[in-house]
Amino acid sequence: MKKILAIGLSVLMTAFLFAGCTKQAGSTTSEAQNTSGEKFVFKHGFDLDYPPYSYRNDDGEMGGFDVELCQAVCEYNGWDYQPVPFNWDAKDAELSAGNCDCIWSGFTRNGREDDYTWSISYSDNTQMIMVPDDSDIKTLADLEGKVVGVQTATSAYDLLNDEEGQLELKNTFKDLKVYDTYTIAFNDLQVGGIDAIAIDVTSGNFLMNSNKGYHFLDDVLGSEQYAIGFRKGEEELCEQVNQALLALVENGTYDQIGQKYPDIYEYLCLKPEGQE
Amino acid sequence: MTFPTMLMTMASGMLRTILLFILTLLGSIPFGMLVVACKKSKFKPLAWLTEIYIAIMRGTPLMLQLLVWYFGPAYLFGWKVGKFSIFGLEYRFIALLIGFVLNYAAYFAEIYRSGIDSMPVGQYEAAEILGYSKPQTFFGIILPQVVKRVLPAVTNEVITLVKDTSLASILTYEEVFSLAKQISASQTSFLPFVVAGVFYFIANYVVAWIMKALEKSMQYYK
Numbered sequence: 001m002k003k004i005l006a007i008g009l010s011v012l013m014t015a016f017l018f019a020g021c022t023k024q025a026g027s028t029t030s031e032a033q034n035t036s037g038e039k040f041v042f043k044h045g046f047d048l049d050y051p052p053y054s055y056r057n058d059d060g061e062m063g064g065f066d067v068e069l070c071q072a073v074c075e076y077n078g079w080d081y082q083p084v085p086f087n088w089d090a091k092d093a094e095l096s097a098g099n100c101d102c103i104w105s106g107f108t109r110n111g112r113e114d115d116y117t118w119s120i121s122y123s124d125n126t127q128m129i130m131v132p133d134d135s136d137i138k139t140l141a142d143l144e145g146k147v148v149g150v151q152t153a154t155s156a157y158d159l160l161n162d163e164e165g166q167l168e169l170k171n172t173f174k175d176l177k178v179y180d181t182y183t184i185a186f187n188d189l190q191v192g193g194i195d196a197i198a199i200d201v202t203s204g205n206f207l208m209n210s211n212k213g214y215h216f217l218d219d220v221l222g223s224e225q226y227a228i229g230f231r232k233g234e235e236e237l238c239e240q241v242n243q244a245l246l247a248l249v250e251n252g253t254y255d256q257i258g259q260k261y262p263d264i265y266e267y268l269c270l271k272p273e274g275q276e
Numbered sequence: 277m278t279f280p281t282m283l284m285t286m287a288s289g290m291l292r293t294i295l296l297f298i299l300t301l302l303g304s305i306p307f308g309m310l311v312v313a314c315k316k317s318k319f320k321p322l323a324w325l326t327e328i329y330i331a332i333m334r335g336t337p338l339m340l341q342l343l344v345w346y347f348g349p350a351y352l353f354g355w356k357v358g359k360f361s362i363f364g365l366e367y368r369f370i371a372l373l374i375g376f377v378l379n380y381a382a383y384f385a386e387i388y389r390s391g392i393d394s395m396p397v398g399q400y401e402a403a404e405i406l407g408y409s410k411p412q413t414f415f416g417i418i419l420p421q422v423v424k425r426v427l428p429a430v431t432n433e434v435i436t437l438v439k440d441t442s443l444a445s446i447l448t449y450e451e452v453f454s455l456a457k458q459i460s461a462s463q464t465s466f467l468p469f470v471v472a473g474v475f476y477f478i479a480n481y482v483v484a485w486i487m488k489a490l491e492k493s494m495q496y497y498k
Contacts, residue, residue, distance in 0.1 A: 088461075089457040089460060089461060092460075092464050092465075092466070093466055112464070115464050149448075152454070152457060152458050152461065153457065153458065153461030153462070157458075157461075157462075158462060161462065177448040178448055178450065178454065178458060179448055180445060180446060180454075184343075184446065187347055188347075188448075190350070191346075191347060191350035191351075191355075191356060191357050192350075192356035192357065192359045193346075193357070193367075193368060
């Protein structure tokens, strides 16, 4: 009897969970379109653990390229900016629950084309393998029988688990260790727990700038584009952000913000017209 | 990813969760007794040291302790801990066990102490008059009653432990919750978290049931 009750309860709870999700998502969609009356508050969803795109900067404040660019977009559109730092694992729940209007945090578009309504891409990125300078790993083939680290739910992780990506390469590893953050993965590389890290070139540059003695292999794992993910179907909001982005590229704001982040500057892919 | 594949992947994670859970219990329940013996020791420096140990274990987050056990030796002494292994076990897993056992032993020790301190002085006096030696009094008279008294509190702690194992993901131990996070991210689905919740619930239901049976078996006066 008790067991039946327990099962029944858990099913009921599950049902409520999903019911809650869909309802809220619907109501916020209409809010976003009703921008006429009060000043629209744009809720920027991002991960505070993803330097240099979004992180807690040296002053202890929320910052990063994506945060500054989003603030500029809001200013341009006359919106109020509201930061919504979330746990990266919960990004989809946060977005569909309406806690944020977009995922904008070094968010890879490739492979997720159908899951979100996407803005234009504003940054390129590649995935590389980072090793200590004294490592005997010189090429991707040398990774055979080695232990490689990666952060969970990142594009490097997806790439290594994708049949059309680098799954075959992953199968040559002795083990793939999955970390909550790249910081811990890098600590583990320092103490010899793993032999290499699969990482985005921008995040990797950020780590290597503050720690000497590491380099990327010449071989590239994969490449991708960063864009802003909106709830599926929110074309109008997406279009407003796109227009603002293009305007910021034209008036040079995009370039100005980019220059503050030398680690990623060369990967920013939007250029003013006539300047390719 | 199909639902059966997801279920199988997460079930393998649940097995690792249970393994960590059982090893932690096997270590921390006896070690907690040693800790409480040290804390009640007449040799004061030992009692003080134990007090400091319990204060640190209870006063800092377990996740932080796990990081310290794994990375501490490397940063303090420059050891390449990642390459260590004992009996074929990676240091990573050993650090995890040390962290969990020492942390939980501190909590168990305090629970045992509450049980021991709750015994009326009259029982010690009566035992002395009847000619029992001190060890006889403790192991024959006091301890059986203490075990019975602390069981509900121990059950609480054990159930918490089932859920705390998810902290092991910080050292890349792939237990059920970190797998749920990974699958949820790659499938953009909330379902893995629900599955993880059901797994935890079932595990804790079994734990609670066993502890209840244990409590019942000790109600020898009813």
